[in-house]
Amino acid sequence: MNISVVGTGYVGLVTGTCFAEMGNYVICVDVNEDKINKLNNGIIPIYEPGLERIVIENNKADRLIFSTDIKNALEKTDICFIAVGTPMGEDGSADLQYVLAVAEEIGKHITKHTYIINKSTVPVGTADKVRETVSRVLQERGADISFDVISNPEFLKEGAAVNDFMKPDRVVVGADNERALDVMRELYAPFTVNHERFIAMDVRSSEMTKYAANSMLATKISFMNEIANICELVGADVNKVRVGIGSDSRIGYSFIYPGCGYGGSCFPKDVQALVRTANKNGYEPKLLEAVEAVNYDQKKSIPRKIFKKFGEDLSGMTFAVWGLSFKPETDDMRDAASITIVKELVAKGAKVKAYDPKAFHEAQTCYLKDVEGIEYLDSKYTALTGCDAMILVTEWKEFRSPDFDEIKKRLKNPVIFDGRNQYSSKKLHEMGFEYFQIGVMP
Ligand code: NAD
Numbered sequence: 001m002n003i004s005v006v007g008t009g010y011v012g013l014v015t016g017t018c019f020a021e022m023g024n025y026v027i028c029v030d031v032n033e034d035k036i037n038k039l040n041n042g043i044i045p046i047y048e049p050g051l052e053r054i055v056i057e058n059n060k061a062d063r064l065i066f067s068t069d070i071k072n073a074l075e076k077t078d079i080c081f082i083a084v085g086t087p088m089g090e091d092g093s094a095d096l097q098y099v100l101a102v103a104e105e106i107g108k109h110i111t112k113h114t115y116i117i118n119k120s121t122v123p124v125g126t127a128d129k130v131r132e133t134v135s136r137v138l139q140e141r142g143a144d145i146s147f148d149v150i151s152n153p154e155f156l157k158e159g160a161a162v163n164d165f166m167k168p169d170r171v172v173v174g175a176d177n178e179r180a181l182d183v184m185r186e187l188y189a190p191f192t193v194n195h196e197r198f199i200a201m202d203v204r205s206s207e208m209t210k211y212a213a214n215s216m217l218a219t220k221i222s223f224m225n226e227i228a229n230i231c232e233l234v235g236a237d238v239n240k241v242r243v244g245i246g247s248d249s250r251i252g253y254s255f256i257y258p259g260c261g262y263g264g265s266c267f268p269k270d271v272q273a274l275v276r277t278a279n280k281n282g283y284e285p286k287l288l289e290a291v292e293a294v295n296y297d298q299k300k301s302i303p304r305k306i307f308k309k310f311g312e313d314l315s316g317m318t319f320a321v322w323g324l325s326f327k328p329e330t331d332d333m334r335d336a337a338s339i340t341i342v343k344e345l346v347a348k349g350a351k352v353k354a355y356d357p358k359a360f361h362e363a364q365t366c367y368l369k370d371v372e373g374i375e376y377l378d379s380k381y382t383a384l385t386g387c388d389a390m391i392l393v394t395e396w397k398e399f400r401s402p403d404f405d406e407i408k409k410r411l412k413n414p415v416i417f418d419g420r421n422q423y424s425s426k427k428l429h430e431m432g433f434e435y436f437q438i439g440v441m442p
């Protein structure tokens with residue numbers, strides 16, 4: 001099949017590459033020339049395990065093309081994915097300007113029947129807006145060209161994106177006719193084996209499914225963080241409580257890890273966007289509002305512990321931060337807990353020495369660009385030298401089993417604040433560390 005993917009970010013690049021890997025001809029389009037130039041030179045603009053090899057192989061095989069020319073892409077293909085960003089707008093709702101700008105371009109340039117597939121996360125009713133926009137532009141052109149607008153939300157996780165796309169738990173497709181559904185079944189057949197994982201529904205339910213899924217996952221995390229906060233007060237250990245409840249198959253073990261708050265490009269904005277959708281329709285979603293409020297507060301849980309231990313004036317103190325990305329195996333720092341933690345400490349006069357295996361560039365050039373008092377080190381141990389305490393923010397594999405003797409030797413005080421509950425408190429206490437976790441009374 002001939003496919004264009006408009007928006008070559010995390011989702012668009014993975015989507016386009018995985019379709020090319022299955023033998024399709026794919027043109028990935030972006031307005032960002034620098035990104036497209038890099039990709040054409042074999043440089044992958046994001047860190048995502050397993051992606052680089054298949055991008056380069058498919059590009060070399062001329063199945064995967066990178067371009068800024070949407071007109072040419074639409075002429076050569078009849079399936080067009082929209083995978084541009086839908087960031088949080090000023091009032092918290094999803095900003096659809098990029099999606100609708102692509103719809104305009106599609107209206108301007110299609111020359112034959114095109115399946116327009118919305119892969120961006122968009123509020124219910126967006127497919128209708130895309131349809132209206134394309135129809136209006138076609139009318140302005142005086143062109144009589146048919147098209148379908150299909151909803152196909154994406155459920156991949158960063159850090160495991162290629163695997164999630166190649167072996168999805170499910171493929172959700174919302175369409176208003178059987179012909180469109182058949183095309184989507186054929187497209188996804190190599191990924192869904194016998195279509196068992198292909199879930200067809202109407203467009204609005206499909207759009208809503210994406211928000212419901214992310215909000216459910218975010219709710220699990222905020223719920224667990226709230227339980228953790230109560231555990232700390234009553235002397236229970238949330239690590240044990242987690243295992244105790246996860247063993248109930250109705251609850252399950254996944255997404256109940258307490259921590260210093262969820263981040264990433266999606267949970268924060270998607271929960272907020274669903275709240276706004278509900279508000280606009282006259283409903284106040286109290287649970288969803290609480291999910292966000294708990295998470296906002298949870299990002300301050302580590303600073304709170306630090307203030308309790310060292311006081312609120314941290315001038316003259318330095319803290320080592322291990323991990324800046326919002327989760328391991330990605331360089332993405334969007335809404336990362338590290339941003340709140342670093343800013344809170346620096347605001348109280350502290351200095352920070354940070355180490356992250358992949359997110360340095362993002363931190364330095366964007367998310368912590370304006371923060372003074374932060375130094376970036378090139379190894380986890382050098383970041384510790386002379387620091388008053390260590391803070392684990394992101395559980396990268398290389399942080400999971402460190403040399404604690406080395407940590408002790410380098411720190412001024414043997415104090416660890418762990419935002420991801422990675423270590424054995426018994427072992428650390430025996431070694432003479434003060435060890436602060438989430439959801440465990442120190
Ligand atoms: P991103 O910011 O990484 O990429 C978006 C890309 O679109 C950018 O490269 C940008 O230059 C490009 N773009 C913007 N306007 C354009 C236009 N008019 N024409 C061509 N390109 C244009 O975003 P992302 O993380 O890939 O997310 C895309 C969508 O997918 C969002 O709606 C997001 O909520 C959703 N989503 C993201 C993830 C994830 O893990 N990142 C997972 C599932 C769903």
Ligand code: UGA
Nearest residue numbers: 154155156157158221255256257259262263264266326327
């Ligand atoms: C999430 C969803 O898992 C994907 O299914 C979805 O497609 C994507 O959002 C999206 O719509 O963008 P992602 O944000 O890449 O994926 O990462 P997750 O693994 O879900 O982690 C999100 C955040 O929750 C991280 O900060 C992580 O540390 C935190 N988390 C996760 C916890 O605090 N506890 C947990 O038990 C799990």
